[in-house]
Amino acid sequence: xxxxxxxxxxRPNFMKIAPLMRAYREHPGVEAKLVHTGQHYDAAMSxxxxxxxxLPEPDVNLHVGSGSHAQQTAAIMQxxxxxxxxxxxxxxxxxxxxxxxxxxxxxxxxxxxxVAHVEAGLRSFDRTMPEEINRVVVDSISDLLLVSxxxxxxxxxxxxxxxxxxxxVGNVMIDTLLQHRERSKWxxxxxxxxxxxxGYVTVTLHRPSNVDDPASLRRLLGVxxxxxxxxxxxxxxxxxTRGKLDELAKDAPLPAGLKLVSPxxxxxxxxxxxxxxxxxxxxxGIQEETTIxxxxxxxxxENTERPVTITQGTNHLVGVDxxxxxxxxxxxxxxxMGRMGTPELWDGNAGRRIASELLTTPASAT
Ligand code: UD1
Numbered sequence: 468x469x470x471x472x473x474x475x476x477x478r479p480n481f482m483k484i485a486p487l488m489r490a491y492r493e494h495p496g497v498e499a500k501l502v503h504t505g506q507h508y509d510a511a512m513s514x515x516x517x518x519x520x521x522l523p524e525p526d527v528n529l530h531v532g533s534g535s536h537a538q539q540t541a542a543i544m545q546x547x548x549x550x551x552x553x554x555x556x557x558x559x560x561x562x563x564x565x566x567x568x569x570x571x572x573x574x575x576x577x578x579x580x581x582v583a584h585v586e587a588g589l590r591s592f593d594r595t596m597p598e599e600i601n602r603v604v605v606d607s608i609s610d611l612l613l614v615s616x617x618x619x620x621x622x623x624x625x626x627x628x629x630x631x632x633x634x635x636v637g638n639v640m641i642d643t644l645l646q647h648r649e650r651s652k653w654x655x656x657x658x659x660x661x662x663x664x665x666g667y668v669t670v671t672l673h674r675p676s677n678v679d680d681p682a683s684l685r686r687l688l689g690v691x692x693x694x695x696x697x698x699x700x701x702x703x704x705x706x707x708t709r710g711k712l713d714e715l716a717k718d719a720p721l722p723a724g725l726k727l728v729s730p731x732x733x734x735x736x737x738x739x740x741x742x743x744x745x746x747x748x749x750x751x752g753i754q755e756e757t758t759i760x761x762x763x764x765x766x767x768x769e770n771t772e773r774p775v776t777i778t779q780g781t782n783h784l785v786g787v788d789x790x791x792x793x794x795x796x797x798x799x800x801x802x803x804m805g806r807m808g809t810p811e812l813w814d815g816n817a818g819r820r821i822a823s824e825l826l827t828t829p830a831s832a833t
Contacts, residue, residue, distance in 0.1 A: 470498045471499045472500050472559045472560070473487060474567060478507050478516065481517065481520055482516070482733065487562075491822055501523055503525035504528075504570070506543070508530070516732065541570075547571050557581065564598035566601065582608060582609045583609065583612075587602075591770045606626070613824065618774050637820060642815050648737065660728065662701065669700075669748075672749050676749075678708045689789060690793060692723075693789075699726060703728045703731055703739070749766065749767045758807075759780075765792060766783065781807055783795050
């Protein structure tokens with residue numbers, strides 16, 4: 468029996484862990500448990516995703532909630548340690564780059580339990596991003612590095628990770644997208660918000676670098692206001708961004724004409740993206756999803772850890788200078804831009820490949 472403890476905590480983790488929990492069921496020799504750290508706790512950020520993605524109820528919920536990075540990471544570590552000591556897993560599987568990922572990887576490795584990192588090797592090379600610190604730390608202590616795109620393999624090799632630890636398995640987030648795409652067509656999100664297919668732009672923003680500084684946030688709102696004069700803009704507002712917008716609104720009114728929408732479930736958000744004319748975002752996962760959906764994506768950041776979405780997908784890295792964003796927006800507006808392809812192994816079977824790797828790599832051999 469191989470005992471696997473699987474960690475999720477924040478919204479983007481749920482789409483990554485779901486294909487793994489499903490894949491384990493094909494292996495009678497696996498005893499898999501799911502731990503939710505509680506980093507995200509609002510129903511719209513967590514419970515809804517468990518229902519829509521048919522995730523099993525977590526075996527354990529650590530209920531850590533929000534806090535500073537140190538508080539949140541420390542709280543997860545303290546509460547996770549006894550779980551590992553009790554379950555005695557062969558593997559702890561962590562996904563992505565959030566605080567839950569790094570906290571649980573640290574606990575496991577210090578207890579001598581092997582760590583497998585799903586979505587290993589991605590690098591923005593921007594150490595001001597909390598997620599980049601999390602990626603570098605997790606990869607340096609993981610025993611099995613499960614990589615979603617070729618750049619990840621190159622980055623890990625350059626960092627000196629032994630070849631036998633690196634496995635290019637493809638993208639689990641795309642497993643979930645492909646599995647649910649048909650169901651998302653039943654969503655009523657367009658009619659709920661009075662939108663026409665391919666007749667609007669979807670916006671999401673939550674990176675500290677874009678939303679924490681009032682001047683930066685207001686500059687981006689100004690861009691959305693400009694775009695809104697040409698096509699409706701739907702801004703799906705993350706809770707941390709909602710707080711920042713509320714603060715901004717105390718000083719001066721927010722630009723009129725923006726349609727602000729509360730966080731959506733997985734199926735509604737996929738339907739909204741799939742039917743968008745274009746997406747403007749600072750999310751990591753949305754760069755990948757738009758690539759598969761063939762929807763132009765303008766990434767409002769100076770860097771991306773997912774370069775395959777630019778070389779093979781629909782992503783345009785436009786930075787945060789309004790002039791550049793609007794220039795690319797007008798190019799996209801006037802005709803399809805970018806090659807639309809499917810990155811290697813983004814085929815719906817990454818979860819299966821990961822389960823096989825965990826079972827064929829004896830925890831003692833790494
Ligand atoms: C976290 C991840 C980020 C990921 C994002 C997706 C880290 C360092 N960051 O950022 O990589 O892209 O999730 O959503 O782990 N809040 C709520 N309800 C919730 C959760 C959060 O209101 O259910 C609010 C709280 O005010 C909280 C703030 O959002 O303080 C930020 O939450 P936090 O988990 O610290 O980071 P995110 O910005 O969500």
